[in-house]
Amino acid sequence: MARVSQEHLDARRRQILNGAARCFARNGFHATSMQDVLREADLSAGAVYRYFRGKEQLIEAIVTEVLDAIRDTFESAAAQTPPPPPDVLVGRVMTEVLTERSGLPYEGEESLPRLMIQVWTETLRNDRLSATMRQGYSRVHEAWVGVVEAYQASGLMRDDVPAEHVARTLIAAAQGFAAQQALFGAAPVSVLQDGLRGLMSMGRQKAG
Template identity: 55%
Template sequence: MARVSQEHLDARRRQIVEGAARCFARDGFHATSMQDVLKETGLSAGAVYRYFPSKDAIIVALALEVLERVGGSFSRAAAAEPPVQPGDVLADTLEEVLQTLDVPPSLIIQVWAETLRNPELAAVLHRGINAVIASWTAIAQNYQRQGLMRDDVPAEHVARTVAACVQGFLIQRALLAPDLRPDVLRDGLRGLTSLTLD
């Protein structure tokens, strides 16, 4: 029997995750069955269950994928020299996620809601968000070391505010303005950071 390459296994896994994401985005997690995922992907039950024992496992895989992409981008920004403007980091990261992962913001919000009933997913999300906050804390500390940001504000508070901007952007895009672009954050943060008061 011929050995299946890792590349083939990765492509099959990607096929399942992408098909499930389309189903979840269209019908929601709870209205989507594993049969729907099988139909969407065109794969047999055995092929799908080889990678994912349940629908919840696919949801966890989706969350991990988004968080790893976001976390990696923010980690690179934390190490950047010279420092990158906060709005540029946010906008570029969101643009990358929206373009390369093809995960609609409505699906991301469903994942957040699902953490209220799924402890495994909640743990994944907590780890991922904590990693993002750690990266942004490092970015803020770098700004402070270089005299680009006030040092009397805790860097973690800056990080949590930035995380809230991302979450708010995704909520607006999912619920109010589906064509909202990440450049809105770039411009908005540029405006806020240029504020001068007497």
């Protein structure tokens, strides 16, 4: 029997996550059955259960993947001297996640925000998923703190405010924008960038 390549295994896993993410975003976590996922992914039960034992493992895998991708983007930015300003950096991350997606299993600009709302709701009752979210958030927060500390070290941001507090606020801005996308309809990432630029301009004298 021919040995299955890692590339084939990775592609099959992606196919399953694609189908699950679409189902969760469209119908919600509890209204989605594993049969729905099988139909959406166009795979047999045996093919899917080889990778995931149930919906809980699917949603955990999706959450971990998204948060890791966001963290990697911020860590790369923190390595730059100085990092891109907040409006540019947050805009880059939101554009990558919402539209370009860098291989993430989501289709359509509204899909990921809707999925995020479903995940946040599920964490209130699912301790295992809540732990996964806390771990992922901690990694993202740590990466953002690194970015803020780089801003402060380069003189781009005042250093008398704890970097942890700034990081948490910037994460909240991105999360809030995603929630608005899900609840009130898609808006271009430039809206968020313009808002951040406006806040960043407070205290500056208007030219002329």
